[in-house]
Amino acid sequence: xxxxxxxxxxxxxxxxxxxxxxxxxxxxxxxxxxxxxxxxxxxxxxxxxxxxxxxxxxxxxxxxxxxxxxxxxxxxxxxxxxxxxxxxxxxxxxxxxxxxxxxxxxxxxxxxxxxxxxxxxxxxxxxxxxxxxxxxxxxxxxxxxxxxxxxxxxxxxxxxxxxxxxxxxxxxxxxxxxxxxxxxxxxxxxxxxxxxxxxxxxxxxxxxxxxxxxxxxxxxxxxxxxxxxxxxxxxxxxxxxxxxxxxxxxxxxxxxxxxxxxxxxxxxxxxxxxxxxxxxxxxxxxxxxxxxxxxxxxxxx
Amino acid sequence: xxxxxxxxxxxxxxxxxxxxxxxxxxxxxxxxxxxxxxxxxxxxxxxxxxxxxxxxxxxxxxxxxxxxxxxxxxxxxxxxxxxxxxxxxxxxxxxxxxxxxxxxxxxxxxxxxxxxxxxxxxxxxxxxxxxxxxxxxxxxxxxxxxxxxxxxxxxxxxxxxxxxxxxxxxxxxxxxxxxxxxxxxxxxxxxxxxxxxxxxxxxxxxxxxxxxxxxxxxxxxxxxxxxxxxxxxxxxxxxxxxxxxxxxxxxxxxxxxxxxxxxxxxxxxxxxxxxxxxxxxxxxxxxxxxxxxxxxxxxxx
Numbered sequence: 201x202x203x204x205x206x207x208x209x210x211x212x213x214x215x216x217x218x219x220x221x222x223x224x225x226x227x228x229x230x231x232x233x234x235x236x237x238x239x240x241x242x243x244x245x246x247x248x249x250x251x252x253x254x255x256x257x258x259x260x261x262x263x264x265x266x267x268x269x270x271x272x273x274x275x276x277x278x279x280x281x282x283x284x285x286x287x288x289x290x291x292x293x294x295x296x297x298x299x300x301x302x303x304x305x306x307x308x309x310x311x312x313x314x315x316x317x318x319x320x321x322x323x324x325x326x327x328x329x330x331x332x333x334x335x336x337x338x339x340x341x342x343x344x345x346x347x348x349x350x351x352x353x354x355x356x357x358x359x360x361x362x363x364x365x366x367x368x369x370x371x372x373x374x375x376x377x378x379x380x381x382x383x384x385x386x387x388x389x390x391x392x393x394x395x396x397x398x399x400x401x402x403x404x405x406x407x408x409x410x411x412x413x414x415x416x417x418x419x420x421x422x423x424x425x426x427x428x429x430x431x432x433x434x435x436x437x438x439x440x441x442x443x444x445x446x447x448x449x450x451x452x453x454x455x456x457x458x459x460x461x462x463x464x465x466x467x468x469x470x471x472x473x474x475x476x477x478x479x480x481x482x483x484x485x486x487x488x489x490x491x492x493x494x495x496x497x498x499x500x501x
Numbered sequence: 502x503x504x505x506x507x508x509x510x511x512x513x514x515x516x517x518x519x520x521x522x523x524x525x526x527x528x529x530x531x532x533x534x535x536x537x538x539x540x541x542x543x544x545x546x547x548x549x550x551x552x553x554x555x556x557x558x559x560x561x562x563x564x565x566x567x568x569x570x571x572x573x574x575x576x577x578x579x580x581x582x583x584x585x586x587x588x589x590x591x592x593x594x595x596x597x598x599x600x601x602x603x604x605x606x607x608x609x610x611x612x613x614x615x616x617x618x619x620x621x622x623x624x625x626x627x628x629x630x631x632x633x634x635x636x637x638x639x640x641x642x643x644x645x646x647x648x649x650x651x652x653x654x655x656x657x658x659x660x661x662x663x664x665x666x667x668x669x670x671x672x673x674x675x676x677x678x679x680x681x682x683x684x685x686x687x688x689x690x691x692x693x694x695x696x697x698x699x700x701x702x703x704x705x706x707x708x709x710x711x712x713x714x715x716x717x718x719x720x721x722x723x724x725x726x727x728x729x730x731x732x733x734x735x736x737x738x739x740x741x742x743x744x745x746x747x748x749x750x751x752x753x754x755x756x757x758x759x760x761x762x763x764x765x766x767x768x769x770x771x772x773x774x775x776x777x778x779x780x781x782x783x784x785x786x787x788x789x790x791x792x793x794x795x796x797x798x799x800x801x802x
Contacts (some may be wrong), residue, residue: 212537212576215546238514238539245516261604263575267568274564275513292604299600302561305594313779342606402786473664 206242208467208493219264232256239268258289260344277309284349288315338411346408356396413415413451430468449479467493507543509768509794520565533557559590561645578610586793589616627765639712646710654701701773728762731769750780768794
């Protein structure tokens with residue numbers, strides 16, 4: 201998995217900070233998560249091919265997560281796209297998008313397929329042969345979901361030395377990867393575990409923004425490889441979290457600890473602080489593996 | 502008048518070109534004309550105080566003229582604005598704006614006052630003690646208006662030498678500026694024209710984008726100080742103008758010539774050309790005073 205942060209600052213776009221948008225690349229499939237104003241320019245800047253984006257996940261309908269979507273949809277059309285685009289987001293996203301296209305008389309060219317969300321419990325919303333996506337119901341000022349991307353368990357891996365030593369024919373390599381026992385050249389049955397290794401442990405990525413501190417997400421994101429959790433404020437402004445339903449860096453780290461995730465990425469920073477390093481310092485008092493998002497940063501895991 | 506071009510390129514925002522938005526400063530009053538995606542960032546970049554913008558004019562509801570409006574409205578709210586914001590634009594602009602705010606549960610803080618346009622003839626849509634604004638019905642793929650900003654005629658100017666020579670009292674200076682004849686210290690009636698000059702010639706700015714070549718606008722913009730006319734294409738791509746209802750540089754210059762304007766500013770350039778100088782060269786074959794818009798450029802007139 202490769203995660204590219206296009207924007208990770210809260211509230212309003214500025215000359216040098218962008219609102220939330222991320223590209224998650226899972227084995228070559230690109231998923232766009234949130235789409236604040238200016239996302240299409242960020243995609244160009246980081247040379248992400250528009251045509252590779254087929255699925256967009258919108259957490260909630262606040263402007264800093266969503267106001268770039270209509271522009272991206274329009275640009276896809278102007279560039280002659282013909283592939284379907286799937287959009288997953290809160291109920292209402294279809295009405296407002298289609299209204300904007302109708303007013304500009306600019307619908308058409310390719311299909312927009314909306315998957316409107318309104319469940320308050322986690323649900324499977326996407327599945328292909330490599331990955332599943334579940335919602336993570338969050339607690340914010342409007343209906344909001346995070347998204348859990350999970351790789352499916354892959355094929356077993358050939359133990360090539362053992363395969364050669366056991367005189368297995370080439371045509372059976374695929375069967376071994378699928379976990380089957382096979383007969384070798386001499387008609388002898390070779391147990392699968394003798395000639396193969398366990399598949400890679402599937403990785404998972406949990407995106408949780410925006411939300412106040414919410415322990416109900418812990419069972420859903422348990423043991424995730426990477427958790428991106430919003431930390432709009434530092435602990436000194438914890439009182440603002442109550443009002444705005446955001447989290448502190450310390451709260452994000454507490455969720456990471458309790459959910460036993462491997463890595464925590466902090467993001468959705470308020471621009472009131474003169475350095476985002478403070479967020480890392482605060483989170484590290486609770487949890488060890490803390491990383492900071494920043495516009496343009498890539499994470500490989 | 503001071504015109505600041507925030508963006509003047511057609512179609513889609515890019516890393517170094519912005520869609521249409523302009524600030525027109527008339528004697529200290531700021532008018533925002535069009536508001537493509539990213540306009541709020543451009544306003545920040547050019548240090549234009551958000552609080553000074555009280556009137557927004559939207560020509561039409563294509564994304565490159567309009568998709569930045571909702572973000573700007575939201576940012577005004579986040580920054581604690583309390584002054585009214587007047588929005589002039591095609592019918593539908595109110596519904597789509599309010600729907601977006603409703604979905605984000607982010608309405609309130611200050612008043613949005615919509616002035617929806619649907620007339621097909623020029624009409625007066627704004628007036629204060631210094632300026633009037635009339636629509637300029639254009640011919641594009643959707644309902645579109647340009648806008649004509651006209652200064653009102655100012656006060657007459659004191660001919661200070663004549664005023665002193667004629668022993669006029671200080672309390673009558675205002676009357677002279679208003680065009681009245683006044684009695685001097687000795688009771689003698691002094692004709693106004695003897696002690697005052699004509700007021701400055703009122704200036705006017707006509708914004709015409711997007712539109713195909715349309716001679717019906719000529720009587721409306723006749724003798725304007727400055728005409729901004731779109732020139733999406735060069736003459737070599739005139740066939741594209743038919744289909745997309747845009748203009749060539751040559752057509753823009755022909756309108757400028759026939760309307761007897763003082764200066765023509767070209768803008769709304771397609772990004773297919775490797776230099777915008779070609780637009781100036783082409784227009785100058787028809788009309789003398791041609792200027793090129795560009796993102797960040799200021800024009801004082």
